[in-house]
Amino acid sequence: MILVLVEHDRGVLAPASFEALTFARAFDCEVHAITLGAPADELAPYLGAYGATAVHQAHHDLLVDYGPDASADALVSLVATLKPGALMATGTDRGNEVLAHVAARLDAPFVANVTGENLDASADRWELTRIRWGGSLHERATITADVRLLTVALHAVEPTPAPAPAVATPMPFTPTIDPSAAITIVRDRVKREVGQTLATASVVVGGGRGVGSAEGFEPLEALARELGGVVGCSRAVTNNGWRNHTDQVGQTGTRIGADVYLACGISGAIQHWVGASGAKCIIAINTDAAANMVTKADYAVIGDLHEIVPAITAAIRSRRGV
Amino acid sequence: MRVLVCIKRVPAPGARINVTEDGLAVDTTNLGFTTSPHEECALEAGLQLVEEHGGSATALTLGPPEAEEQLRYAASLGVTDAALIPTDGTDWDPQRTARAIGHVIAELEAVGGEFDVILFGNESADSGGFQVGVRVARALGRPMITGAKGLTMDGTTARVQREIDGTQEVYELRLPAIIGVKEGINLPRYPTMKGRLASRKLGVQIHEAVGEPGGQRMVQLVSPPEQESRLVVLGAGPAAADKVVDLLAERGLL
Numbered sequence: 001m002i003l004v005l006v007e008h009d010r011g012v013l014a015p016a017s018f019e020a021l022t023f024a025r026a027f028d029c030e031v032h033a034i035t036l037g038a039p040a041d042e043l044a045p046y047l048g049a050y051g052a053t054a055v056h057q058a059h060h061d062l063l064v065d066y067g068p069d070a071s072a073d074a075l076v077s078l079v080a081t082l083k084p085g086a087l088m089a090t091g092t093d094r095g096n097e098v099l100a101h102v103a104a105r106l107d108a109p110f111v112a113n114v115t116g117e118n119l120d121a122s123a124d125r126w127e128l129t130r131i132r133w134g135g136s137l138h139e140r141a142t143i144t145a146d147v148r149l150l151t152v153a154l155h156a157v158e159p160t161p162a163p164a165p166a167v168a169t170p171m172p173f174t175p176t177i178d179p180s181a182a183i184t185i186v187r188d189r190v191k192r193e194v195g196q197t198l199a200t201a202s203v204v205v206g207g208g209r210g211v212g213s214a215e216g217f218e219p220l221e222a223l224a225r226e227l228g229g230v231v232g233c234s235r236a237v238t239n240n241g242w243r244n245h246t247d248q249v250g251q252t253g254t255r256i257g258a259d260v261y262l263a264c265g266i267s268g269a270i271q272h273w274v275g276a277s278g279a280k281c282i283i284a285i286n287t288d289a290a291a292n293m294v295t296k297a298d299y300a301v302i303g304d305l306h307e308i309v310p311a312i313t314a315a316i317r318s319r320r321g322v
Numbered sequence: 323m324r325v326l327v328c329i330k331r332v333p334a335p336g337a338r339i340n341v342t343e344d345g346l347a348v349d350t351t352n353l354g355f356t357t358s359p360h361e362e363c364a365l366e367a368g369l370q371l372v373e374e375h376g377g378s379a380t381a382l383t384l385g386p387p388e389a390e391e392q393l394r395y396a397a398s399l400g401v402t403d404a405a406l407i408p409t410d411g412t413d414w415d416p417q418r419t420a421r422a423i424g425h426v427i428a429e430l431e432a433v434g435g436e437f438d439v440i441l442f443g444n445e446s447a448d449s450g451g452f453q454v455g456v457r458v459a460r461a462l463g464r465p466m467i468t469g470a471k472g473l474t475m476d477g478t479t480a481r482v483q484r485e486i487d488g489t490q491e492v493y494e495l496r497l498p499a500i501i502g503v504k505e506g507i508n509l510p511r512y513p514t515m516k517g518r519l520a521s522r523k524l525g526v527q528i529h530e531a532v533g534e535p536g537g538q539r540m541v542q543l544v545s546p547p548e549q550e551s552r553l554v555v556l557g558a559g560p561a562a563a564d565k566v567v568d569l570l571a572e573r574g575l576l
Contacts, residue, residue: 068467069465093486099453103453103456104420104453104456109415110451113450132448132450133339135546136338137546138546139449141539141540143538151452203575235336238506239509245471246485251447252359252506253505283569298554299554299566302555303559308563311560312563312567314563319571
């Protein structure tokens with residue numbers, strides 16, 4: 001049996017959890033889900049659709065909000081009684097953090113960011129593919145353990161409902177969590193204003209070194225506003241102090257999943273490509289027709305972004321009759 | 323305040339990474355090396371803590387003997403002590419790495435006293451295992467939080483701010499504590515000339531690597547297949563703007 005951690009924020013499901021459930025079904029054995037905290041109880045019906053036949057619902061005062069220690073204690077507590085062949089989560093910040101804490105508690109190996117490719121679970125020692133360098137390099141790795149701990153790399157598996165949906169039987173339980181061991185407790189949490197974030201925006205207008213200055217981003221901002229999108233940037237831009245790191249698209253920044261990414265004056269180093277490649281359509285604007293960002297893009301306009309970006313904004317406005 | 327920063331030598335991010343013929347290592351022939359980006363920020367955070375609260379910062383790395391270069395770079399920024407756990411340069415699994423680092427931290431603390439704060443990068447740029455700091459924290463019995471984008475201290479407590487999926491979280495950790503730092507927490511400083519000179523005199527302590535291999539083993543590194551070019555050049559200069567707008571309209575974005 002495989003146990004899948006389903007992530008949520010006060011009962012709001014993290015959609016990437018469906019990727020982990022889809023991945024778990026590839027192992028051709030029973031799939032159970034686990035949710036942490038009572039606010040997640042209502043998620044059970046959605047999990048059955050993705051093949052979970054049971055959902056273990058951990059209830060505890062220390063699980064109202066996310067905390068890595070309490071979460072890991074709850075998982076370890078269930079793993080001890082259920083003895084699954086594997087415990088899987090999604091390769092989100094939280095998913096990787098919690099499984100690292102579980103691995104540390106069990107002194108067991110933990111393989112982070114596995115892709116769906118070439119799984120071999122036919123022997124005790126599983127062989128898997130995982131990503132390195134944010135996906136620009138793949139590693140074949142083996143894991144030998146009673147309970148294999150792994151996370152599924154974000155967006156590496158297309159979430160697909162089970163061909164035969166199951167009914168996920170709710171199985172509430174109270175995990176053993178030592179309050180004194182739950183040493184990392186969240187003291188304060190603020191949900192950011194509702195609106196577009198870099199990770200979820202449908203249009204991202206990105207700027208790189210070619211933008212030239214902090215002020216140079218104003219035309220990019222104008223275009224993003226026109227399209228209801230947000231502005232992103234490359235690492236060179238944040239290193240120059242032109243924009244805040246929260247705007248950075250890349251391996252050490254945010255991975256975008258936009259319908260359209262307009263990459264303006266960005267050379268397209270691997271570090272940036274890793275964050276940009278999730279966009280469904282990439283349009284590069286660059287003076288250098290041989291730049292990585294251009295050759296890897298779907299479409300390109302060759303030329304100076306300082307002329308082209310305002311021209312696009314103007315063309316949108318004129319087409320709208322503004 | 324005694325601060326320890328654990329860093330890793332990695333090929334410079336941004337470069338194309340090629341694999342050796344046997345697929346067991348990264349081909350380093352044409353690569354420059356640097357400190358992993360999150361750890362550059364961990365170094366900066368550690369140095370800022372020392373500037374604000376006094377004390378000293380130590381850098382520790384596990385890696386090939388050449389990783390001494392990254393320790394000297396740390397010294398050029400203001401770190402005053404450095405420890406190297408030399409390996410044969412092969413890929414160490416995360417459990418083994420954590421065991422060796424935990425062992426050496428205990429050795430360093432037996433001589434110089436407890437570290438109030440131990441900083442790691444959130445994950446290494448190359449292997450990206452997301453776990454060594456957490457494992458070390460567990461072995462030492464200390465609280466640990468990753469993803470730090472803000473860090474303040476008041477003597478007995480570390481206050482860590484981070485942002486996950488649009489939610490800002492603040493954690494309070496009793497010292498001594500271990501914190502995984504993310505790029506963006508600060509802008510790392512550059513070495514000064516004085517720092518560069520001082521770094522040449524740095525005495526690097528060599529510690530033996532102690533630690534059994536864990537249950538994860540690297541079999542082979544594989545370059546993902548090159549994506550075939552699908553590029554359509556729409557044109558040159560502002561004249562091509564209309565074609566861009568056509569594409570946006572086709573996708574329902576107007």
